[in-house]
Amino acid sequence: MGRHRDAPAPAATVRIGADIVRRSPLQLAAALLLAVVSAAGTLAVPLIVKDVIDAFARDASITWPVTLMAGAAFGAALASAGSGYLLARLGEFMILRLRGRIMDHTLRLPVNTVRAQGAGNLVARITSDAMLLRAVIDVGVVQLPLATLTVVSTLVIMAVLDWLLVLITIASFAVAGVAIGVVLIRVKRNVIDQQAAIGGLAQRFTAHLAALATIKAYRSEGRSAAQLGEDAQELTGTSLTGARLQSLISPVMGLGQQIALVSVIIGGGVRIAHGELSTPDFAAFLLYLLQLVSPVTMVATGVGRLQAGLAAKARFNELLALPQETDDAVLGVTAPEPLPGEAAVSFDDVAYSYAGPGGPPTLDRLSFTAPRTGLTALVGPSGAGKSTALALIDRFMHADAGRIRLLGHDVRAWPLPELRRRITYVDQQFTLLEGSVRENLQLGRGRPAADHDLAEALDAVGLREDVDALPDGLDTVLGRENDLSGGQRQRLALARALLTDADVVLLDEPTSQLDSINEKRFRHVVDDLAATRAVLVVAHRLSTVRHADHVVMVTAGALTDSGTHDDLMERCEPYRELVTSQTVVGT
Numbered sequence: 001m002g003r004h005r006d007a008p009a010p011a012a013t014v015r016i017g018a019d020i021v022r023r024s025p026l027q028l029a030a031a032l033l034l035a036v037v038s039a040a041g042t043l044a045v046p047l048i049v050k051d052v053i054d055a056f057a058r059d060a061s062i063t064w065p066v067t068l069m070a071g072a073a074f075g076a077a078l079a080s081a082g083s084g085y086l087l088a089r090l091g092e093f094m095i096l097r098l099r100g101r102i103m104d105h106t107l108r109l110p111v112n113t114v115r116a117q118g119a120g121n122l123v124a125r126i127t128s129d130a131m132l133l134r135a136v137i138d139v140g141v142v143q144l145p146l147a148t149l150t151v152v153s154t155l156v157i158m159a160v161l162d163w164l165l166v167l168i169t170i171a172s173f174a175v176a177g178v179a180i181g182v183v184l185i186r187v188k189r190n191v192i193d194q195q196a197a198i199g200g201l202a203q204r205f206t207a208h209l210a211a212l213a214t215i216k217a218y219r220s221e222g223r224s225a226a227q228l229g230e231d232a233q234e235l236t237g238t239s240l241t242g243a244r245l246q247s248l249i250s251p252v253m254g255l256g257q258q259i260a261l262v263s264v265i266i267g268g269g270v271r272i273a274h275g276e277l278s279t280p281d282f283a284a285f286l287l288y289l290l291q292l293v294s295p296v297t298m299v300a301t302g303v304g305r306l307q308a309g310l311a312a313k314a315r316f317n318e319l320l321a322l323p324q325e326t327d328d329a330v331l332g333v334t335a336p337e338p339l340p341g342e343a344a345v346s347f348d349d350v351a352y353s354y355a356g357p358g359g360p361p362t363l364d365r366l367s368f369t370a371p372r373t374g375l376t377a378l379v380g381p382s383g384a385g386k387s388t389a390l391a392l393i394d395r396f397m398h399a400d401a402g403r404i405r406l407l408g409h410d411v412r413a414w415p416l417p418e419l420r421r422r423i424t425y426v427d428q429q430f431t432l433l434e435g436s437v438r439e440n441l442q443l444g445r446g447r448p449a450a451d452h453d454l455a456e457a458l459d460a461v462g463l464r465e466d467v468d469a470l471p472d473g474l475d476t477v478l479g480r481e482n483d484l485s486g487g488q489r490q491r492l493a494l495a496r497a498l499l500t501d502a503d504v505v506l507l508d509e510p511t512s513q514l515d516s517i518n519e520k521r522f523r524h525v526v527d528d529l530a531a532t533r534a535v536l537v538v539a540h541r542l543s544t545v546r547h548a549d550h551v552v553m554v555t556a557g558a559l560t561d562s563g564t565h566d567d568l569m570e571r572c573e574p575y576r577e578l579v580t581s582q583t584v585v586g587t
C-alpha cells in the first residue's frame with residue numbers, strides 16, 4: 001500500500017541548520033564572514049598595542065600603529081553589527097517559516113488531538129517556544145562557533161607570548177568550567193519545565209476567557225483569578241530555578257577570571273624578574289586575558305541558551321510528530337463517483353469509543369441509512385451518540401469497527417478534501433470564523449459567490465436585513481466588536497450550507513436558538529435543501545422530527561428503531577416515551 005493520500009510528509013522535524021543552509025546560503029556565508037572579520041579585528045588590537053608600546057620604547061612614530069589599531073577596532077565593531085543584523089534576519093525568517101509550518105500542521109491534526117493539546121498550549125508554541133528557538137540561530141549558528149574559535153585563537157596567541165602563563169590561565173578557567181558544566185546540564189531540564197508551565201498557564205487562561213460570561217454570571221472572577229494565580233506562581237517557581245541556574249554562569253566565569261588574573265600577574269612578575277618575559281609581551285598577554293573573558297562567558301551562556309533552544313525544538317518536534325488526519329485511499333486513486341441507487345449515508349455495525357478501541361463504547365454496532373434526498377432526523381436521549389455519529393461521517397474521527405459509507409463508498413475510500421466537499425457540516429454552536437460575513441458565507445467554496453447569490457441565501461434564511469444593518473454590511477468583520485445572536489449565527493450557518501453544492505448536509509440542531517418565525521424559516525430552508533440532497537439532522541425539536549421523512553432513534557449508541565414519525569409513534573415504545581417525556585422539545 002502506498003503512502004496515504006493526505007498523510008503528512010514523513011519524519012517531520014525541525015532542522016534549523018539544514019533549513020538555513022538550504023534557504024539562505026549567501027546570507028549565512030556573509031554573516032559568518034563578517035563575524036570572522038570582527039573576531040580577527042578584535043584579536044589584532046592587543047598585538048598592535050604591543051607595537052605601540054614597542055614604538056614608545058624605541059622613540060619611533062606611533063601614528064601608523066595607532067591608526068591601524070583604531071581601524072581594526074572600528075572595523076571589528078562594524079563587522080560585528082553587520083553580522084548581528086544578518087543573523088537576526090536569518091533567525092526571524094526561520095521562525096516565520098516554522099510558525100507557518102506549525103500552524104498549518106496544527107490545523108491538519110484531528111479535532112480530538114487539538115482538543116487534547118489545548119488551544120492556549122498550542123499558541124504558546126508559536127510565541128514563547130519560537131522565541132527560544134530563535135536564540136539557537138543567534139547563538140548556535142555563528143556566535144558559539146565563533147566564540148569558541150576566538151577562545152582557541154586567543155589561547156594560541158597567548159601561548160606564543162608565554163606558554164607557562166597560558167597553562168596557568170587554562171587551569172584557572174577549568175575549575176570554573178567544571179562548575180558551569182554541571183549547571184548547564186540542569187538548564188535544559190528546567191527550560192522544558194518552564195515551557196510546559198507557560199503552555200499550561202496559556203491554556204488555562206484561554207479556557208477561562210472562553211468561559212468569561214459564565215464566570216461572570218456565577219461571580220467566579222475571584223476564584224478564576226486565584227486558580228490562574230496559582231498556575232502563574234508555579235511558573236514563577238520554575239522560572240526562578242532557571243534564573244538561579246543562569247545567574248551562576250557569569251559570576252563563576254568572573255571568579256575563574258579573577259583566579260587567572262591573580263595567578264598570571266604573580267607568575268608574570270616572577271618571569272619578568274627572571275628576564276624570561278618582556279614587559280610589552282606581558283602587557284599584550286594581560287590584554288588577551290581580559291579579552292578572553294567575554295568569549296569564554298559567551299561560550300558558557302551560549303551553551304545555556306542553546307540548551308533552551310534545543311528544549312524548545314524538542315517541543316516543536318513533539319508537536320510535529322503528532323499524526324495529521326490520514327486517508328486510507330491509496331495514492332493514485334481518483335475520487336470515487338457516487339454510486340447510483342445507494343444511500344447518501346449508511347452505518348453498518350459501527351462502533352466507536354472516545355477512549356480508543358476496546359474502551360467504553362459511545363457507538364455500539366450502530367446501523368442505519370439516510371436516503372439520497374430528504375430529511376433524516378437522528379433522535380435519542382442526551383448522550384446517546386448522535387453528534388458523534390455525525391462527526392464520524394465527516395471523518396473527524398475514525399470508527400473503531402464497522403463501516404460508514406457516503407454515496408455508496410466507504411468514507412475511508414474518499415480522499416479527505418473530496419469527502420468534505422461532498423458534505424456540509426453545521427455544528428451545534430454554529431461556529432463562525434473571525435472574519436467578514438462574506439468570508440463566513442463562502443467558507444469552503446472554490447469560487448467566490450456573486451453578491452446577488454449571497455443576498456439570495458441571506459433572504460432565504462431571513463438574515464438579509466440584519467446583515468444590511470451591520471456597519472459594513474457583508475464586509476463587516478464578525479467576532480470582536482460585531483457579533484450575531486445565537487439565532488442569527490444559526491441562520492448564517494444555514495445560508496452557508498445553501499451556498500455549497502454538497503450532496504449531504506449534516507446539521508446538529510441546538511435545543512433552543514430560534515423563535516417561532518425563524519423556526520418556520522429554518523424548516524423551509526431545510527426543506528429546500530432536502531429536496532435535492534440528503535439532510536441529516538440531530539433533532540431535538542419535535543417540529544423537526546415530525547417534519548422529517550425518516551426518523552432514526554439511537555439509544556446508548558445503538559439503533560432503537562427507524563421509520564417515519566407516525567410509524568415509530570405506533571410501534572416504538574421508547575420513541576413514544578422520548579416524545580411524550582418532552583426530551584424532544586417543542587410543538
Ligand SMILES: Nc1ncnc2c1ncn2[C@@H]1O[C@H](COP(=O)(O)OP(=O)(O)OP(=O)(O)O)[C@@H](O)[C@H]1O
Pocket residue numbers: 112354362380381382383384385386387388389538
Ligand atoms: N470529545 C469527547 N471526548 C470524550 N467523550 C466525549 C466527547 N464528546 C462526547 N463524548 C461522550 O460521548 C457520548 C455521546 O456524546 P454525543 O455528543 O455524541 O451525544 P448526543 O447524543 O449528541 O447528545 P446530545 O443530544 O446531548 O447533544 C457522551 O457520553 C459524551 O460524554
